[in-house]
Amino acid sequence: MPQTFANETLIALGAQPEELFMLSLQKMEQQTLFIPDNDAEEIETDLVIVGGGPAGLSAGIYASRSGLKTVVLERNILGGQVALTPMVENYPGLTQIGGKKLVEILVSHALEYVHIFQGEEVLTVSPGRPLTITTNRRRFITRAMLLATGATHKHLGVPGESRLSGRGVSYCTTCDGPLFAGQKVVMVGGGDSAVTEALHLKNIGADVTVIHWTDKLDAQDVLAKQLKNSGIPILFNTVVKEISGEKSVESVTVLNTRTNETKKIETAGVFIAVGYLPSVDLADKIGVAKTPQGFIQQENYRTSVPGIYAAGDVVGGFNQIVTASGHGAEAALTIFRDLLNEPKA
Amino acid sequence: MATPHDHPEESSQKEIKTQLQQMFKKMPEEIPVVLFARPGKNDVFADAARQALQYFAQLTDKIVFREFDLDHKQAKKWKVSHSPTLLIAPEKYAIRWLGAPVGEEGRIFLEAILYVGFGQTGISDASRKVLDQIKDKRHIKLFVSPSCPTAPPRR
Numbered sequence: 492m493p494q495t496f497a498n499e500t501l502i503a504l505g506a507q508p509e510e511l512f513m514l515s516l517q518k519m520e521q522q523t524l525f526i527p528d529n530d531a532e533e534i535e536t537d538l539v540i541v542g543g544g545p546a547g548l549s550a551g552i553y554a555s556r557s558g559l560k561t562v563v564l565e566r567n568i569l570g571g572q573v574a575l576t577p578m579v580e581n582y583p584g585l586t587q588i589g590g591k592k593l594v595e596i597l598v599s600h601a602l603e604y605v606h607i608f609q610g611e612e613v614l615t616v617s618p619g620r621p622l623t624i625t626t627n628r629r630r631f632i633t634r635a636m637l638l639a640t641g642a643t644h645k646h647l648g649v650p651g652e653s654r655l656s657g658r659g660v661s662y663c664t665t666c667d668g669p670l671f672a673g674q675k676v677v678m679v680g681g682g683d684s685a686v687t688e689a690l691h692l693k694n695i696g697a698d699v700t701v702i703h704w705t706d707k708l709d710a711q712d713v714l715a716k717q718l719k720n721s722g723i724p725i726l727f728n729t730v731v732k733e734i735s736g737e738k739s740v741e742s743v744t745v746l747n748t749r750t751n752e753t754k755k756i757e758t759a760g761v762f763i764a765v766g767y768l769p770s771v772d773l774a775d776k777i778g779v780a781k782t783p784q785g786f787i788q789q790e791n792y793r794t795s796v797p798g799i800y801a802a803g804d805v806v807g808g809f810n811q812i813v814t815a816s817g818h819g820a821e822a823a824l825t826i827f828r829d830l831l832n833e834p835k836a
Numbered sequence: 837m838a839t840p841h842d843h844p845e846e847s848s849q850k851e852i853k854t855q856l857q858q859m860f861k862k863m864p865e866e867i868p869v870v871l872f873a874r875p876g877k878n879d880v881f882a883d884a885a886r887q888a889l890q891y892f893a894q895l896t897d898k899i900v901f902r903e904f905d906l907d908h909k910q911a912k913k914w915k916v917s918h919s920p921t922l923l924i925a926p927e928k929y930a931i932r933w934l935g936a937p938v939g940e941e942g943r944i945f946l947e948a949i950l951y952v953g954f955g956q957t958g959i960s961d962a963s964r965k966v967l968d969q970i971k972d973k974r975h976i977k978l979f980v981s982p983s984c985p986t987a988p989p990r991r
């Protein structure tokens with residue numbers, strides 16, 4: 492198999508299509524997806540999907556296959572939270588797959604149908620039909636818009652957290668876990684993500700302890716059992732009070748809420764997975780109605796603003812890849828039907 | 837690395853020869869190709885490289901083929917220390933080939949010669965845009981094992 496090195500770094504294993512090779516050469520790392528650049532200043536389309544996670548990508552496939560001209564805008568990395576997921580074991584049809592691999596599959600599939608504009612953030616949305624959307628790079632004139640902006644991790648809000656973020660404090664084991672092989676780390680949280688990530692940390696050779704604020708894990712039974720069987724110690728009824736360290740994390744101060752005892756645990760890493768916040772900055776800008784919990788309010792994926800729809804984690808629900816994909820597909824079909832009944836702009 | 841071997845197919849060889857001659861004729865640029873070799877060092881590959889280049893050179897006067905020993909000052913100038921090494925148009929490009937262009941790789945070598953000869957690579961606009969974004973140097977090394985040209989193509 493041909494192997495290509497650039498400046499002594501392996502950038503391609505096996506033959507690659509030309510564009511992909513150039514991209515690998517630019518990024519100095521093997522790339523698997525090539526998304527052609529587009530420098531049009533104005534693009535007219537039927538549907539603009541905001542967010543390149545599973546909801547947005549699935550919606551793109553369905554909308555496009557229904558005959559709607561569709562684009563997907565993603566301000567950050569494609570795949571959304573899936574790109575941060577070490578291992579996915581509950582996406583039907585795929586027994587076990589790495590998050591990054593699943594993103595690759597989803598994005599490649601979506602690229603068969605839609606244009607994806609990565610690194611583009613929506614700045615303004617002018618209401619009316621059609622809607623005019625401006626991003627940091629261009630303007631879109633569109634008949635409808637789908638908000639599939641997902642969710643992000645919550646912060647603990649304790650001293651040291653933001654100062655040491657990226658210096659031992661992390662919200663992504665896939666990204667940073669391997670740096671901590673052979674070292675002591677703590678995983679804060681007790682839900683699905685925290686448990687999955689704790690198992691992942693153990694797997695890559697980190698000496699991990701779980702810190703959870705109540706006396707029972709919130710994770711699915713299968714995961715909770717896996718954690719138990721793994722022998723990973725769990726500190727129940729424990730909250731983090733402070734993260735300390737000079738240049739990088741050296742310890743966490745924790746409080747046992749039952750005994751009121753405070754102690755310092757030496758650790759090189761603090762991984763945090765304590766829940767989600769829906770990404771509603773754009774929704775707020777547009778002024779769509781939200782639920783009391785802060786999610787975008789919707790009925791059959793229609794928001795309070797005509798022409799604007801929402802799907803995926805940003806509308807709440809079960810926060811799963813398969814449910815986000817399902818939302819995306821249903822939203823796309825709803826939009827298709829609505830637009831059928833509307834005169835073309 | 838595999839040993840060089842041929843699959844002679846007389847009539848098609850003749851055809852290829854004429855095709856190559858026509859192609860070379862159209863090339864606007866002359867291409868110096870330099871072989872550095874030292875007797876006793878990888879002779880099989882050095883011989884194969886020499887033969888391949890002599891074959892191309894007798895088809896056209898556009899390919900100017902020269903050979904030097906590893907001791908020659910030219911070797912020092914181009915920092916060549918491996919026998920055999922082929923340099924393609926070294927005054928203009930930094931392209932070097934270690935080993936022999938045989939088997940499937942012979943075709944790749946020929947492609948390189950043609951790109952240099954025509955002064956263009958035919959890469960797509962999309963690729964060009966990516967390349968435009970690379971601001972610092974990239975030293976590319978590609979490692980392959982020559983395979984039999986009649987083997988099924990690999991991806």
Ligand SMILES: Cc1cc2nc3c(=O)[nH]c(=O)nc-3n(C[C@H](O)[C@H](O)[C@H](O)COP(=O)(O)OP(=O)(O)OC[C@H]3O[C@@H](n4cnc5c(N)ncnc54)[C@H](O)[C@@H]3O)c2cc1C
Pocket residue numbers: 541542543544545546547564565566567568569570571572573575576577578579580581582611612613639640641642643684687688770773802803804805809810811812813815
């Ligand atoms: C660590 C971790 C592990 C997980 N493990 C699993 C698992 O094993 N199985 C499972 O089913 N689920 C898992 N999940 C949950 C699952 O990943 C999410 O439910 C799913 O990704 C939600 O999809 P989404 O498309 O709604 O949103 P997201 O995946 O959050 O994607 C939203 C995208 O929108 C983009 N965006 C936001 N705002 C804008 C804007 N204004 N302009 C442009 N783009 C914007 C974001 O950058 C993001 O890429 C996990 C999540 C995490 C964090």
